[in-house]
Amino acid sequence: xxxLYIDTHFSNLVIAxxxxxxxxxxxxxxxxxxxxxxxxxxxxxxxxxxxxIDDIKEIIIINGPGSFTGVRIGVVIAKIMGYTKNIILKPIxxxxxxxxxxxxxxxxxxxxxxxxxxxxxxxxxxxxxxYFYVSNKDDNKLKIxxxxxxxxxxxxxxxxxxxxxxxxxxxxxxxxxxxxVQHD
Amino acid sequence: MDAxxxxxxxSCDETSMAIVKNGKEVIGQSIATQIDTHALYGGVVPEIxxxxxxxxxTFVLEDVLKKANMKIEDMDAIAVTYAPGLTGxxxxxxxxxxxxxxxxxxxxxxxxxxxxHIFANNIEDKMEYPMLALIVSGGHTELLIMEDDFNFKKLxxxxxxxxxxxxxxxxxxxxxxxxxxxxxxxxxxxxxxxYQLPQPVLDDTYNFSYSGLKxxxxxxxxxxxxxxxxxxxxxxxxxxxxxxxxxxxxxxxKAFRETNIxxxxxxxxxxxxxxxxxxxEKLCDKYQAKLLIPRLLYCTDNAAMIGAAxxxxxxxxxxxxxxxxxxxxxxxx
Numbered sequence: 001x002x003x004l005y006i007d008t009h010f011s012n013l014v015i016a017x018x019x020x021x022x023x024x025x026x027x028x029x030x031x032x033x034x035x036x037x038x039x040x041x042x043x044x045x046x047x048x049x050x051x052x053i054d055d056i057k058e059i060i061i062i063n064g065p066g067s068f069t070g071v072r073i074g075v076v077i078a079k080i081m082g083y084t085k086n087i088i089l090k091p092i093x094x095x096x097x098x099x100x101x102x103x104x105x106x107x108x109x110x111x112x113x114x115x116x117x118x119x120x121x122x123x124x125x126x127x128x129x130x131y132f133y134v135s136n137k138d139d140n141k142l143k144i145x146x147x148x149x150x151x152x153x154x155x156x157x158x159x160x161x162x163x164x165x166x167x168x169x170x171x172x173x174x175x176x177x178x179x180x181v182q183h184d
Numbered sequence: 185m186d187a188x189x190x191x192x193x194x195s196c197d198e199t200s201m202a203i204v205k206n207g208k209e210v211i212g213q214s215i216a217t218q219i220d221t222h223a224l225y226g227g228v229v230p231e232i233x234x235x236x237x238x239x240x241x242t243f244v245l246e247d248v249l250k251k252a253n254m255k256i257e258d259m260d261a262i263a264v265t266y267a268p269g270l271t272g273x274x275x276x277x278x279x280x281x282x283x284x285x286x287x288x289x290x291x292x293x294x295x296x297x298x299x300x301h302i303f304a305n306n307i308e309d310k311m312e313y314p315m316l317a318l319i320v321s322g323g324h325t326e327l328l329i330m331e332d333d334f335n336f337k338k339l340x341x342x343x344x345x346x347x348x349x350x351x352x353x354x355x356x357x358x359x360x361x362x363x364x365x366x367x368x369x370x371x372x373x374x375x376x377x378x379y380q381l382p383q384p385v386l387d388d389t390y391n392f393s394y395s396g397l398k399x400x401x402x403x404x405x406x407x408x409x410x411x412x413x414x415x416x417x418x419x420x421x422x423x424x425x426x427x428x429x430x431x432x433x434x435x436x437x438k439a440f441r442e443t444n445i446x447x448x449x450x451x452x453x454x455x456x457x458x459x460x461x462x463x464x465e466k467l468c469d470k471y472q473a474k475l476l477i478p479r480l481l482y483c484t485d486n487a488a489m490i491g492a493a494x495x496x497x498x499x500x501x502x503x504x505x506x507x508x509x510x511x512x513x514x515x516x517x
Contacts, residue, residue, distance in 0.1 A: 033509070035278070053286075068234065069272050072235075072279075073275065076241060076283070077279055079241060080242065080245070169243060172238070172239065175235070179232065181229050
């Protein structure tokens with residue numbers, strides 16, 4: 001059973017193919033222009049693995065947080081693949097995926113140029129309360145551990161294995177940050 | 185052999201897909217509009233537009249396939265608007281089109297949105313060359329000569345604001361709701377051209393300029409308010425519309441005289457304006473020229489026009505690869 005892994009949430013673009021839960025191929029393009037590289041890289045990784053679209057039964061998609069446009073690129077491709085080919089879509093946030101590498105309760109964060117996207121996870125890697133965004137301007141005394149290591153894709157697969165998928169129509173990016181026009 | 189093209193359009197605030205046969209026949213079209221959402225903010229908010237395109241994309245795909253009663257397997261190509269427009273919005277359509285092209289192994293065709301607006305005229309009429317093309321929208325005001333399906337020569341363009349942008353600004357100072365253009369036109373019907381407004385460009389080029397007219401109206405409204413005087417909104421809308429549209433008429437008339445081309449297509453969102461249409465009809469009658477303006481449905485943003493414009497590119501096998509990227513600017517020539 002083949003699974004396609006798509007991560008376009010930030011500057012590194014990561015595409016992988018898993019077979020029965022094991023990573024067969026993983027390719028990373030650093031500081032990629034996602035809009036120009038993502039579809040090509042998916043094609044390349046699938047070709048390398050001799051996998052065609054009908055072999056893919058599941059897509060794991062990192063649906064945020066991070067670059068809004070970056071996240072949308074991966075999400076839109078996943079939605080179209082899921083819708084047209086009945087592929088099961090399993091979204092997971094980058095922070096939750098990263099939490100799988102920690103055994104204790106932890107407050108994890110991803111920094112962009114204006115602040116940090118953060119979420120607290122318990123030992124079972126479930127989100128405690130809500131995700132939030134702290135601006136660099138705010139006086140922030142929280143002890144946020146910034147994610148530094150690579151995501152362990154096989155662990156993400158195992159974590160999501162028994163969880164249900166999301167319908168393609170309902171798959172959404174996780175933005176966290178509010179838009180300026182939405183502040184009241 | 186017949187060619188079916190699935191076209192995708194997401195350059196601004198409508199998510200649209202259409203299936204078009206041989207660049208002419210619209211087998212099915214779906215349009216999800218975001219107008220009501222953006223109206224709350226008085227104009228299009230780019231990030232909200234991108235988010236709404238993302239949410240709508242598979243619904244629109246489902247809808248167009250249902251309306252056309254066809255499968256993606258039946259398509260000969262996938263076409264998509266790549267420029268000009270809001271980059272974040274364009275990207276949603278582009279990535280969806282790339283995914284469809286990849287999954288079904290179909291050629292991908294990149295279409296310029298403005299050329300799409302011109303080809304909207306080919307859906308229910310037949311374009312013949314050479315012809316003059318007047319593009320009037322929120323981002324563009326230009327006059328071109330088209331020699332054939334692929335060759336454009338620019339006669340002139342706006343030096344500053346586009347006519348549609350000017351309509352929206354006037355709507356705002358008159359406290360009219362978004363989208364401003366149609367509301368200004370509606371109000372103008374009730375008014376008289378009683379305000380003296382400056383003529384845009386009095387030089388002998390084909391260029392346009394609308395920022396002077398825009399500023400004149402902003403100043404006029406401001407000054408009257410300062411004096412505690414009431415503005416006759418309908419009269420001002422009417423006065424503005426006459427000056428703005430007459431400028432287009434003047435430049436097209438100059439082109440009729442100087443190029444001796446007796447065909448004109450009007451394209452872009454402002455081509456939905458009834459007064460513009462009437463004035464162009466009068467002008468074309470005077471010069472015995474053939475006028476093409478799309479029916480309202482094909483004046484505003486829609487994917488059918490993208491499918492129509494993609495057809496000549498399909499015949500020429502002008503295909504794109506998956507590095508195709510969005511571009512906010514997109515000059516035709």
